[in-house]
Amino acid sequence: MHEWALAESVIKTAVEHAAAEKLKKLKETGVVFGELQAIDQDIFVFALEELRRQYPAAKTCRFKIINEPAAFLCKACAHKFSLKALKKTCDEAEFIHFVPEMAHTFLKCPKCQSPDFEIAAGRGVHISYIRGDK
Numbered sequence: 158m159h160e161w162a163l164a165e166s167v168i169k170t171a172v173e174h175a176a177a178e179k180l181k182k183l184k185e186t187g188v189v190f191g192e193l194q195a196i197d198q199d200i201f202v203f204a205l206e207e208l209r210r211q212y213p214a215a216k217t218c219r220f221k222i223i224n225e226p227a228a229f230l231c232k233a234c235a236h237k238f239s240l241k242a243l244k245k246t247c248d249e250a251e252f253i254h255f256v257p258e259m260a261h262t263f264l265k266c267p268k269c270q271s272p273d274f275e276i277a278a279g280r281g282v283h284i285s286y287i288r289g290d291k
């Protein structure tokens with residue numbers, strides 16, 4: 158049910174932004190969807206469409222999903238790599254789809270084999286922009 162709570166917070170944020178900026182009409186909200194999260198995108202989009210009906214200000218708003226690929230940055234050698242590169246180095250890479258915190262236990266930099274890397278992009282879900290008419 159996490160998808161529903163998330164969808165509601167996205168709608169609320171857009172509606173509150175519209176009120177704060179005195180927008181007459183919300184047009185589009187960009188929602189960045191990271192590759193590394195356990196949110197079901199279909200359920201999330203469905204929840205958005207259902208819940209927005211409860212918010213008059215959100216009725217005119219289009220919610221655009223922007224898929225963001227994961228990117229990792231090695232702290233040892235500064236090599237930047239993708240989830241695809243990681244999967245080639247490790248059979249257990251599937252785990253990070255569910256528990257990003259576990260990534261370091263299973264994964265290594267494909268270049269220098271260091272387990273010391275950070276997730277530079279593709280984590281979680283957040284709002285990228287909110288557009289509307291004044």
Ligand SMILES: [Zn+2]
Nearest residue numbers: 231234266269
């Ligand atoms: Zn490295």
